[in-house]
Amino acid sequence: MSFSKPAVKRKICDEHRQFQEKWEVQYFFVEHRGIPTCLICTEKVAVHKEYNLKRHYTTRHAEEYAKYQGDERDNRVANLKTCLLRQEDFFKKATKENDAAVEASYVVSEMIAKAGKPFIEGEFLKKCILQAASIVCPEKKGQFSNISLSADTVAERISDLSSDVYDQLCEKAKRFSVYSVALDESTDITDTAQLAIYVRGVDDNFEVTEELLTVIPMHGQTTAQEIFHQLCDAIENAGLPWKRFVGITTDGAPSMTGRKNGLVALVKKKLEEESVEEAIALHCIIHQQALCSKCLRFDNVMSVVVKCINQIRSRSLKHRWFRALLEEMESQYGDVLYFTEVRWLSSGNILKRFFELRAEVKAFMEKDGVAVPMLSDPKWLMDLAFLVDITHELNVLNKKLQGQGQLVSAAYDNVRAFSAKLMLWKAQLSQTNLCHFPACKALMDAGTPFSGEKYVDAILMLQEEFDHRFADFKTHRAAFQIFADPFSFDVQDAPPVLQMELIDLQCNSELRAKFRELFSTLNFNKSKYRSRLTDEHLQALLRVSTASSLKPNVARLCKRKRCQISSSKK
Numbered sequence: 213m214s215f216s217k218p219a220v221k222r223k224i225c226d227e228h229r230q231f232q233e234k235w236e237v238q239y240f241f242v243e244h245r246g247i248p249t250c251l252i253c254t255e256k257v258a259v260h261k262e263y264n265l266k267r268h269y270t271t272r273h274a275e276e277y278a279k280y281q282g283d284e285r286d287n288r289v290a291n292l293k294t295c296l297l298r299q300e301d302f303f304k305k306a307t308k309e310n311d312a313a314v315e316a317s318y319v320v321s322e323m324i325a326k327a328g329k330p331f332i333e334g335e336f337l338k339k340c341i342l343q344a345a346s347i348v349c350p351e352k353k354g355q356f357s358n359i360s361l362s363a364d365t366v367a368e369r370i371s372d373l374s375s376d377v378y379d380q381l382c383e384k385a386k387r388f389s390v391y392s393v394a395l396d397e398s399t400d401i402t403d404t405a406q407l408a409i410y411v412r413g414v415d416d417n418f419e420v421t422e423e424l425l426t427v428i429p430m431h432g433q434t435t436a437q438e439i440f441h442q443l444c445d446a447i448e449n450a451g452l453p454w455k456r457f458v459g460i461t462t463d464g465a466p467s468m469t470g471r472k473n474g475l476v477a478l479v480k481k482k483l484e485e486e487s488v489e490e491a492i493a494l495h496c497i498i499h500q501q502a503l504c505s506k507c508l509r510f511d512n513v514m515s516v517v518v519k520c521i522n523q524i525r526s527r528s529l530k531h532r533w534f535r536a537l538l539e540e541m542e543s544q545y546g547d548v549l550y551f552t553e554v555r556w557l558s559s560g561n562i563l564k565r566f567f568e569l570r571a572e573v574k575a576f577m578e579k580d581g582v583a584v585p586m587l588s589d590p591k592w593l594m595d596l597a598f599l600v601d602i603t604h605e606l607n608v609l610n611k612k613l614q615g616q617g618q619l620v621s622a623a624y625d626n627v628r629a630f631s632a633k634l635m636l637w638k639a640q641l642s643q644t645n646l647c648h649f650p651a652c653k654a655l656m657d658a659g660t661p662f663s664g665e666k667y668v669d670a671i672l673m674l675q676e677e678f679d680h681r682f683a684d685f686k687t688h689r690a691a692f693q694i695f696a697d698p699f700s701f702d703v704q705d706a707p708p709v710l711q712m713e714l715i716d717l718q719c720n721s722e723l724r725a726k727f728r729e730l731f732s733t734l735n736f737n738k739s740k741y742r743s744r745l746t747d748e749h750l751q752a753l754l755r756v757s758t759a760s761s762l763k764p765n766v767a768r769l770c771k772r773k774r775c776q777i778s779s780s781k782k
Contacts, residue, residue, distance in 0.1 A: 229260035236289055239269040240277060244296070251292035252277065254299075313358040314773050318766045320361060321369035325756040331370075331749075334361030367749055372773075373764040374752035377423070380762045381411075384421050385450050388413035392459030393425070394496070395443065395468065395475070397434060405430035406750070407439060409446050422616050424758045425450060429747040436467045440478040457483065459492040463499055492688055495681075497623050498613045504677040505606045508670060513595050514559070516586045517566050520573055523582055534576050543572055560603035567600045567651055590660045597651035598667050602674075605633070616760050621692035624685050627678065634675040641667050699724050 231243035240251045248257040248265055252273050257264050269277075280288045324333055338361040345356045385391070391413035399405050407430055412422040426446045430438065447454070460479055462468035468475045476493045483491060524534045538546055566573065574587040586592040612626045637648060641664040646653040656662045685692075694701050694710070699718050706714050717723060756764065 231260050232262070235262065235265055236293075237285055239265045240273065240289060240292065241265050241269070242293060242296070249296070251289065251296060254296065309355055309358065311770055313355065313360070314770045315766055316359045317361060317365060318369050318373065318764070318769055320359070321366045322373055322756060322764060322766075324366055325370045325373070325753050328753075328757065331363040331366040334363060334366040337361055370756055371748065371752045372769050373766075374755040376764045376769055377755055377759050377762050380765070381421070381423050381425070382450050384415075384762075385411070385413060385452050387415040388421075388452065388456055389416055390414060390456050390458045391452060392457070392461070392491070393443070393447070394461040395439070396463045396496070397430070397439065397465065397468075398463075404747075405434045407434075407442055408754070409443060411450070411452070413452075420617065421761055423760065423762055424755050427747075427751040427754050429750075434467060436470060436473055436475045436478060439467060439475050440482075443475070443479070444482070454483065454486040455488050457488060457491055459494070461494045461496055464495045464503075469495065492691070494620070494684055494688075497620070497627065497682075497685070498610065500681045501606070501610060501613060501627070504674065504681055505603075507673055507677045508599070508602060510595060510599050510670075512586075512592065513563075513599050516584065516592070517563065517596070520577060520584060520587075521562075521566070523580070524573070524576065530580065533580075534572075538569070538572055543569060560600075560607040563596065563600045563603055564651075567596055570596075590655075594652060594655055594660055594662060597655050598649065598670070600651040601649040602670070605630075619696070620685075621696040624682070624689070624692055627682055627685070631675060631678050634671055634678070638668050638671045638675070641671065 231241075231248060235241045235248075236251075241248050241257070242251055243249070243260075244256075248260060249255070250257075250268060250273075255268070255272075257268060277288070320334065320337060324331070324337075338356075338359060341356050341359065342353060345353045391411055394410040394412070395407065397405055397407045407428040409425045409428070410422065411425040412420065414420050426449075428442045428446070430442070432438065447457075457479075460476060462475060466474065471477060480490055480493070483489070523530070525531050535546060570587060570593070574584065577584045577587070609626060609630045613623050633648075640646075640648065644662060644664055646656060646662070652662060690705060694706060694714070698714060701714065703711050703714050703718070
């Protein structure tokens with residue numbers, strides 16, 4: 213008994229069927245994008261097979277189109293082909309214009325987020341765009357009107373942009389060799405505590421990524437345990453393994469730095485459980501510097517300055533009189549600046565402006581009937597001048613510590629440099645050398661007596677404050693130096709676990725040259741008007757507005773949006 217071999221089903225792609233030009237005239241079919249398409253009804257046929265095309269023509273169109281023969285049939289085919297191309301161009305143009313409108317909506321929404329503007333600003337911007345278009349290019353006003361910038365759309369666009377940035381960050385996080393986090397917890401206008409978590413990671417190619425990981429609203433208690441749980445969730449959601457965790461920086465609040473139950477202690481305990489080497493824990497260097505600056509109170513100076521400024525700016529009429537007085541006296545400045553206690557370092561600019569307008573302020577206060585004898589006291593004026601000079605230097609240091617991409621080693625170098633300057637200033641002030649204190653020097657040159665002992669004590673107090681608050685940085689100084697320049701570091705001072713590898717590294721001239729080149733190249737060189745902003749929108753806004761190395765992929769978002777529109781129509 214024999215069995216017949218089952219027939220093998222042929223695949224259409226294996227038959228290499230080709231469209232034949234004669235079918236255009238015979239059956240009114242053309243090959244459009246590789247698929248036989250009827251010129252009459254634009255219906256498509258899946259297979260390049262004459263039988264299928266003939267059947268379609270015979271059953272659908274033969275009765276009406278059989279009468280066309282010869283040149284008349286050829287002309288009919290040509291006209292139908294032209295109509296098909298025009299129709300295709302029309303839909304292409306419509307699709308292109310729609311894509312452009314969606315892309316513009318994303319771009320404008322990103323600009324709104326980066327500028328910190330309310331979502332409702334989108335509607336105002338659209339009115340401006342349409343008004344400008346009606347003047348510049350009225351024939352294209354209809355295209356601009358297709359740009360959707362309603363408040364809801366702007367919120368949705370910003371959320372999309374935020375999600376795209378977060379997805380990119382998570383993708384980069386998979387390649388991190390090591391990473392560290394920084395946390396800051398502050399209260400917004402609605403008294404909701406917002407926990408901001410930043411991440412900085414480096415991959416095997418020494419590419420550094422520093423971005424906002426997440427912003428978490430803390431509606432309940434802000435205990436160390438709760439903050440720790442939120443940190444763990446953020447790390448795990450981003451796909452960051454604990455075994456690559458090497459550092460944590462906090463804002464210095466008790467819930468963050470408590471030795472037994474603080475966040476840092478809980479993180480160290482978690483690393484022990486994961487059998488990971490202890491991470492470096494630091495207090496935010498900018499926050500530390502600001503706290504150091506506050507030891508220079510000079511309340512006798514600040515109280516008078518604030519009193520005078522408030523007197524001038526307390527009422528609109530007085531404020532106008534003062535500005536008129538400055539104009540009349542041809543003053544260099546047009547006004548005094550307000551002082552904000554929260555932003556103590558802003559006092560540097562306020563004091564400098566007040567110092568340079570001291571004569572005008574005195575004249576105005578006397579004219580207003582408010583006696584301020586301190587403005588005539590040479591000792592008080594010298595205190596003011598000293599505070600102007602020292603706060604200026606503190607502001608210079610603060611600016612050096614700001615900005616993304618800062619290496620901790622470089623930031624600490626700036627702090628150490630400032631500490632060295634304090635020692636220099638202390639010696640010079642004791643010798644009445646005011647070359648680095650221009651405001652004090654200006655008064656002394658004008659005949660105001662100067663005594664350095666008082667200011668030497670202030671400098672000494674500032675120096676002790678810096679030494680105390682940056683003690684944790686000093687502990688890690690050796691590690692900073694190994695990282696900053698491993699080729700010049702003394703092997704004897706290196707941790708034993710690194711000594712052998714450090715010797716091999718320092719003896720490799722090729723790596724030394726590459727390191728110099730790479731390091732030189734990188735240089736690692738909610739307001740009161742928006743109190744109704746939701747937690748989700750706040751996080752999206754901050755992620756989009758603070759993104760530095762990651763840019764939203766608008767083209768991908770537009771394509772995804774187009775697919776969603778198409779599927780919804782179906």
